[in-house]
Amino acid sequence: MKCPYCSSDNTRVIDSRPADDNYSIRRRRLCDDCAKRFTTYEKVETIPLIIIKKDNTREQYNRSKIEDGVLRACHKRPVSVNQINQLIDEVETEIFNMEEKEIPSSVIGELVMDKLKDLEAVAYVRFASVYREFKDVNSFVEELKKVLDK
Known part of the structure; x- marks a missing residue:
């Protein structure tokens, strides 16, 4: 996952938990290059409707x-x-x-x-x-x- 601040690929997950809707995962990530934190959401891919x-x-x-x-x-x-x-x-x-x-x-x-x-x-x-x-x-x-x- 690229860092939205410095575009580095060197990031890692520091916390994962279900999101509010329980259909996605909220992940807190840390960039090892610029030390900034950001959040991503992971969702199950559905059939194209x-x-x-x-x-x-x-x-x-x-x-x-x-x-x-x-x-x-x-x-x-x-x-x-x-x-x-x-x-x-x-x-x-x-x-x-x-x-x-x-x-x-x-x-x-x-x-x-x-x-x-x-x-x-x-x-x-x-x-x-x-x-x-x-x-x-x-x-x-x-x-x-x-x-x-x-």
Whole structure:
């Protein structure tokens, strides 16, 4: 592992422990050349997951796309970064537990909406309005009624 400070290959692990999610290992490393410490994370490599989009094009799974959508939906709402990361981790776990090589984007969108509905109602409606492509006020009101009936 190269040192991020001096680019030396002469580094060693001084501490290893499971990371918060228990799906990765956190390693503290020490550079023997510059004596600086840094942290690395080791994760199990998963099968490349392909997402089938609405227009039937395919692209590789990208966590940041889910993050962007959830962050936009939660903008100026009382939702912490930890809650957002936990939501995304839960969605990701469910996706990878399906053990499919290709998953429609609609499945991911529904998973995110289910999680957001339990987390924050306004963020849920914001996400749903973009995801379901509301064309008029009536479709927006119908979604609000679903939330209010809950």
